[in-house]
Amino acid sequence: MKFLAVVSPRAGVGLAELAPLRRAEADYVWSHYVTGVVREFYHRTDKLGAVLILEIDDAQTGHRVLDGLPMLQAGLLTYELLSLAPFTLIADLFGDDAEAEA
16 A cells, blocks of 8 residues: 655754754665665655655554654654555546546
8 A cells, every 4th residue: 555654843843953863864764765665755845844655554554664763763753644545536527428438
């Protein structure tokens, strides 16, 4: 299953507090990238934070992976974990035309 993780600094935390853990954080994310758990990762352009796409079996695994982030363990981050699935209702937008073409 795919999960979207939105990771943000806690209120009042800035780059100065995060900087000492940047290497450990990058190493941790990379170690999960090479195993296929983290499929994609991005930095946010609207504010400080990151977005990760996880390919895992369940939310428990996602929480376990994210809870291991060094910056989160240091109390500097929060995250939201969202389960993703294909949007199968798009066929409804085409009404009867979709069935006629099939």
